[in-house]
Amino acid sequence: MAIFKTQVVSEHEDGAISSAVELLRAGNLVAIPTETVYGLAADATEHCAVQQIYEAKGRPSNNPLICHVSDIEMAKSYVVVPPIAEKMMQRFWPGPLSLVLEMRQATKIALPVSAGLHTLAVRCPDHEITRQIIRALGHPIAAPSANPSGKLSPTSVADVKTGLGGKIPLIIDGGNTDVGIESTIVGVRAGKLYLLRPGTVTADDISQAMGEPVFDRDNSEITAPGQLASHYAPTAHVRMNASHADDSEIMIGFGDVAGNYTLSHSGDLREAAQNLFRILRAADNTGAQTIAVAPIPNHSIGIAINDRLKRAAAPREAT
Structure with a gap:
């Protein structure tokens, strides 16, 4: 190249x-x-x-x-x-x-x-x-x-x-x-809506606006970007739903859970999404072996944040 x-x-x-x-x-x-x-x-x-x-x-x-x-x-x-x-x-x-x-x-x-x-x-x-x-x-x-x-x-x-x-x-x-x-991805098939990747336009937003249910993705095949099991990953390992950082870890807080960094002091999910990759990158740059991340409520935009964190925390393929 x-x-x-x-x-x-x-x-x-x-x-x-x-x-x-x-x-x-x-x-x-x-x-x-x-x-x-x-x-x-x-x-x-x-x-x-x-x-x-x-x-x-x-x-x-x-x-x-x-x-x-x-x-x-x-x-x-x-x-x-x-x-x-x-x-x-x-x-x-x-x-x-x-x-x-x-x-x-x-x-x-x-x-x-x-x-x-x-x-x-x-x-x-x-x-x-x-x-x-x-x-x-x-x-x-x-x-x-x-x-x-x-x-x-x-x-x-x-x-x-x-x-x-x-x-x-x-x-x-x-x-x-x-x-x-990244953007929310929705598939349209036979008049039905399927959530292929969550984002800041939530399934509830779409369902409310369309007057139609939004179904979960119904298979494990890759049909859209952002569906690989391991994705959005820092060099460090990621530990989700942490209340505190263990030795050799650095902590990313949210809301009332404090940390070396925080996604949002006020617990604002939109602010947390805006800060997610920037703060993961900053935490990774400290050289810590593991990044511990406070629990993120799994509703609204929190579903998209947790999706990114789960993929960041997933086992990486050997290269």
């Missing part, structure tokens, strides 16, 4: 959009800001460019990518959008909700984006410059998190540089991300 002198350009700088689009059109990768985490973008219609995402991240080829679109109309060019999916798009887009829908047969989306599946995950990000880049490119971008596969997701430019510096030519600096964890 090519070695680059990675350039960082502020989203407010003149020429930021044109620079990103020029690189994407040439088949290169660009790290872009979204409201969730930073994404590693390629033109989703270019096979070789998308393959570079898997190579740069060290990502398993059976782990599909999310296509980011500029609006609902662009999504409709690549996936079949039933009425319930369009209603969700109108309610939650732009925003941290990805929908897995049937891919159109005549689509030009590169095969590695869907990992060979007949479905495609689509999302319209709530970050203006990223939508402008997609609009100027004229195609969706495939954009998983801009980090080595399985590691902590990046919520700042510094995180991206640490993980992918030298592997990509450009990072668009949009500051620290607002949401802090």
Whole structure:
């Protein structure tokens, strides 16, 4: 893989959009800001460019990518959008909700984006410059998190540089991300809604807005990003539901449970989600063998936080 002198350009700088689009059109990768985490973008219609995402991240080829679109109309060019999916798009887009829908047969989306599946995950990000880049490119971008596969997701430019510096030519600096964890993913099949990955748009939010139940994922096959057993992992081991830190551990608190760091002093789940990867990274950088994490209530956004922590705590595959 090519070695680059990675350039960082502020989203407010003149020429930021044109620079990103020029690189994407040439088949290169660009790290872009979204409201969730930073994404590693390629033109989703270019096979070789998308393959570079898997190579740069060290990502398993059976782990599909999310296509980011500029609006609902662009999504409709690549996936079949039933009425319930369009209603969700109108309610939650732009925003941290990805929908897995049937891919159109005549689509030009590169095969590695869907990992060979007949479905495609689509999302319209709530970050203006990223939508402008997609609009100027004229195609969706495939954009998983801009980090080595399985590691902590990046919520700042510094995180991206640490993980992918030298592997990509450009990072668009949009500051620290607002949401802090990856999008909710919902599959739509035969008119029913399935939660494939929890996020800050909760199953209750969707059910309330749609007037329809949201079912749990009903099989163990990988049908969307973020479903690998071990994922979002620091170098240190992670111990969940801890009331205190043992020897050789560092503590991440929440609410009334104190720690060396805290996800939220007030017990605010949205604040905890925003801080999760940043604080896990800070705790990991201390060199502690184990990161102990206080109990997180398993409701609302807490379901998504616990999902990330469970995958961070899962046994890692030998490399």
